[in-house]
Every structure is written in C-alpha cells, then in structure tokens.
Amino acid sequence: MSTPETPETDPVLYAQDGAVVTLTLNQPETRNAITDVALVDAFVAACDRIHVDESVRCVIITGAGKAFSSGGNVKHMRDKQGTFGGSAARIRENYRRGIQRIPRALYDLDVPTIAAVNGAAYGAGCDLTLMCDIRIAAEEAVFAENFVKVGIIPGDGGAWLLPRAVGASRAAEMAFTGDPVDAQTALAWGLVSRVVPAQQLLPAARDLAERIAANPPHALRMTKRLMREGQHTRLDTLLEMSAAFQGTAHHTADHDEAVAAILEKRTPSFRGE
Numbered sequence: 001m002s003t004p005e006t007p008e009t010d011p012v013l014y015a016q017d018g019a020v021v022t023l024t025l026n027q028p029e030t031r032n033a034i035t036d037v038a039l040v041d042a043f044v045a046a047c048d049r050i051h052v053d054e055s056v057r058c059v060i061i062t063g064a065g066k067a068f069s070s071g072g073n074v075k076h077m078r079d080k081q082g083t084f085g086g087s088a089a090r091i092r093e094n095y096r097r098g099i100q101r102i103p104r105a106l107y108d109l110d111v112p113t114i115a116a117v118n119g120a121a122y123g124a125g126c127d128l129t130l131m132c133d134i135r136i137a138a139e140e141a142v143f144a145e146n147f148v149k150v151g152i153i154p155g156d157g158g159a160w161l162l163p164r165a166v167g168a169s170r171a172a173e174m175a176f177t178g179d180p181v182d183a184q185t186a187l188a189w190g191l192v193s194r195v196v197p198a199q200q201l202l203p204a205a206r207d208l209a210e211r212i213a214a215n216p217p218h219a220l221r222m223t224k225r226l227m228r229e230g231q232h233t234r235l236d237t238l239l240e241m242s243a244a245f246q247g248t249a250h251h252t253a254d255h256d257e258a259v260a261a262i263l264e265k266r267t268p269s270f271r272g273e
Contacts, residue, residue: 012042013064014049019057019213020206021050028065033073034124035083035099047105054272057213057220059109060205061132062116063125068141071123077150095155099124103157106131107228110221112212116205117141118198122180127154130161133224134208135192137183138201143191145171146178164231166191216254217272 006014013024023046025032027039034040050056063069076082083094106113115132122144129135129143137143145162147154154162154175163171166189174181183195196204212220222245230238249255253273261268 010042011036011039012046014046016056017206018210019055019217020060020209021046021056021058022060022062022202025061025063025069028063028067030073031065031067031070031120032063032125033070033076034102034128035072035076037082037098040098040101044101044105047109050111051109054217056111057215057217058209059111059113060116060202060209061113061128062202062205063118065119067119067125068115068117068121069125069128070120071125071127071146072150072152074150099156102128103131103161110224112220112224114205114209114212116201117143117183117192118201120144123147123150123154124156124158127156127158127161129192130158130165135186136194136196136201136205136208137186137192138198139183139195140198141183141186141192141195142180143174143186144178144180145174146180148176149178214270216252216258216270218252218254219249222249 005016006012008026011025011027013026015022015024023043025034025039027033027036030036034043050059073082077084083098084091086094112134113132115129115135117129117135117137119138119140120142121129122142123146126143126145145154145158147158153159159175162174165171166174170189181189181191183192186192187195194204226238226242226245229241254270257268257270
C-alpha cells in the first residue's frame with residue numbers, strides 16, 4: 001500500500017509505494033479547485049521532488065472526494081480575490097506566477113504521469129488531466145472545457161493541450177460550447193484511454209503504473225522527453241536527439257540487463273544504472 005508522506009490536511013497528498021507516487025488533490029470542500037495558491041505551491045513542490053528522485057518511475061494524479069477538480073474557485077472569482085483579484089495586469093501576473101506553474105511543472109517532468117479521473121474535471125481541472133501522459137476515467141467522470149460558461153478563456157494552456165488530445169474540431173466544440181462530455185464520449189474521442197467502474201479506478205491506474213515502472217527508468221524518461229519534443233520540433237532535429245539519447249541508452253547497465261534477460265528467458269531487474 002502507498003505510504004502517506006504528507007499530513008492529511010495538506011492541499012496535495014504525496015504517497016509513494018515502490019516506484020509509484022500518487023498525488024491526491026486534497027481540497028474536497030472546493031471540489032479540488034486548483035487556482036488556490038496553496039494547492040499550486042504544493043503541487044509544484046511535489047513535481048520538483050519527483051523530478052530529482054530517481055526512485056520514482058511513474059506518477060498517478062487523482063482527486064479526493066467526488067470530484068477530480070472543479071478548476072477555478074468560482075467564489076474567489078465572485079469576490080475578486082486570490083488569483084482573480086486586482087487590475088488586469090495584476091491578474092495576468094497572478095496566472096503566470098500561480099496556476100500556469102502547474103503545466104510547466106508537469107511538462108518538464110520526465111517521469112510518466114497518469115490521471116485517474118474520479119469525477120468532474122471542469123475547466124482547469126479538465127486541462128490538468130490533459131497535462132498528464134495517460135488518462136483513465138471512472139464511469140462517473142465528466143470532462144468540460146467550460147471556461148466560456150464563466151466568461152473567461154482557458155488560462156492554463158488548454159487551447160494548446162486540448163486540440164492535441166481530441167483534434168481541432170472536437171476541441172473547438174468543447175471550448176466554444178463549454179458543454180460537458182461524459183466518460184464514454186471521452187473514450188470515443190480519445191480524451192481518455194480507458195473507462196472503469198469507480199471502485200476499479202485506482203487499482204487500474206496502479207496496475208498500469210506498475211507495468212510502466214517495470215521498465216528501465218532512464219529509457220522511460222528519455223522516451224517521454226522525445227515524445228514531448230516531437231510535439232513541436234522538426235523531424236530531422238528529433239532524429240538527432242534520438243541518436244544522441246540512443247547512444248546513452250546503449251551504455252546503460254539496464255540495457256545490458258534487458259538484453260541478457262531476453263536471451264536467458266527470465267524477468268529482468270532494472271536498477272536505473
């Protein structure tokens with residue numbers, strides 16, 4: 001079982017079990033709104049910790065309570081406080097120094113990430129799932145790129161993330177209408193890769209994380225980095241990066257172990273060396 005490493009009152013719970021870390025958004029009273037500064041700070045700190053911890057090979061992100069994340073704190077919007085307080089210039093800086101740190105932290109994280117979407121993922125909560133490499137949804141999960149419903153725009157990278165997940169036309173439909181998409185539609189559209197009953201969500205995410213973590217960690221991290229770079233770079237540039245990474249991979253002890261295990265017909269044991 002995962003070992004909790006943060007107090008139960010923290011805005012983000014950090015628990016590690018073997019090579020898998022589970023991050024739980026832990027503000028169910030706000031349906032895990034992720035514009036609150038305390039949650040942003042805790043989430044980015046957790047990513048920074050994972051980034052330098054070579055024992056971590058995969059990360060699961062989920063939400064406490066019935067929601068994955070409601071996105072922005074609507075009461076704070078009404079009261080013009082927190083992220084949403086001050087002049088237009090001040091709000092711009094609040095976004096840059098606040099919630100926009102989350103997509104940057106996840107984008108720069110070399111460890112594979114899985115969103116275990118347990119309920120509503122609205123606005124920035126929907127975008128948070130898109131920041132992850134893989135998404136698994138409970139049957140009750142609902143996704144909505146619903147910024148227009150509160151008269152604002154995707155302020156956390158959703159306009160970049162969503163079309164890459166579901167294509168331009170469906171992304172436009174979601175963003176222009178703000179209408180929710182249920183789990184089965186999300187599966188059909190490629191927004192998620194699997195839908196499972198609620199009680200199977202975390203076990204399914206854990207099983208997938210363990211299958212990922214069973215592989216050589218350096219190869220995993222380099223593979224993810226190449227996939228990230230492949231989203232915006234030229235093919236010839238990516239090929240050069242791939243050649244350089246491959247040279248590194250061929251000189252790892254884990255590569256030697258993988259080849260030996262195949263030839264000896266046994267299960268490999270990778271040490272990240």
